[in-house]
Amino acid sequence: MKKINQFVGVFSAIFLAACSQKPIETQQNSTRLNQETTAVSVAKDRITNAKISSEERLGTSWGDDIQSQVTEVDLRRLSNKPVAEVLLRYANKDFQGRAVNSIALNAGKISLSVVDDRGHGLALYRADQQYFLAGKNGQSYQLRYENHTGKTFEVVASVDGLDVINGRAASRHNAGYVLEPYKTLDIEGFRKSNDAVASFTFSQPKDAYAANSVSGSVQNTGIIGSVIYELKVPEVKQRSNNQYAPAPNAFPADR
Structure with missing residues (x-):
């Protein structure tokens, strides 16, 4: 009986091990299949988004004048290498992909x-x-x-390939706006002077500022670029936004 029990025990262990491997293997195959499906879907979305018809294309024209004062400061970059860069394509199109x-x-x-x-x-x-922005003709926007x-x-x-400050052909080497600690920077339009900007407004490519500027080209309409330097x-240090009084201390002498 002892030998039989040992045999049954070993057989049970082998059987259990074999059974336990099947769900793991199935799960791995399912995960791999999901990843492959997701990769195919993402690639399909990217290809679909890249195909922008002439009817869907947009540019950015000069909109209403907005009061926006700016002053020049003398600051230096920590490095000539940007810490971040992103391109954002826009059109009057139902883009596919993950909404953010x-x-x-x-x-x-x-952000x-x-x-x-x-x-x-x-x-x-x-x-x-890759990032995409859905816009509509005549709509104003801000970065x-x-x-x-x-x-x-x-x-x-x-x-649209134009620097938002000087209106010339954009370059990563151009001067930019200062983004202060824990602050928000709104770029409302193309700068006209130290006191005003012309609001960004979606338009037909032929009516875009880039299409009617000696420094621009209608070929570059439909894209927004951002480069960040430290x-x-x-x-x-972050300031506390707590508007409430500090919590009471039960043992104030023990500091």
Whole structure:
């Protein structure tokens, strides 16, 4: 009986091991299948988004004048290598992919969103590490950058291949706007002077600022670029937003 019991025990162990391997193997196959399906879907979305017909294309024209004062400061970049860069294609199109409220830059230290005149976010989509913005002709928009750190950054932005500050052909080497610690920077339009900008407004490509500027080209309409640099400024500690009185201390003498 002892030998029989040992045999049965070994047989049971082998049987259990064999049974336990099947669900794991099935799960692995299912995970692999899901990953492959997701990869195919993402690639399909990217290809679909890249195909923008002439009827769907948009550009950005000069909109209403907006009061926006700016001053020049003398700051230096920590490095000539940007900490983040992103391209955002836009069109009057139902883009496919994952809908996102904002784009995380520099490992989430900075976020970029696109909002309308009322501050409501416009639809953004991500497909295969590419980003897309759904717009409509005649709609005004703003670029919103939020700094979630105590560091100071510089934002060099372009719309339709034109620098948003000087209106010339965009370059990563151009000067940008300062994004202060724990602050929000709204770029509302093409700068006209130190006191005003012309609001970004979606338009037909032929009516875009880039199509009617000696520095621009209608071929570059439909794209927004953002490059982020860290500046040589001491890091700022986050201020407390707590509006309530500090909690009472039961043993105030024991400090």
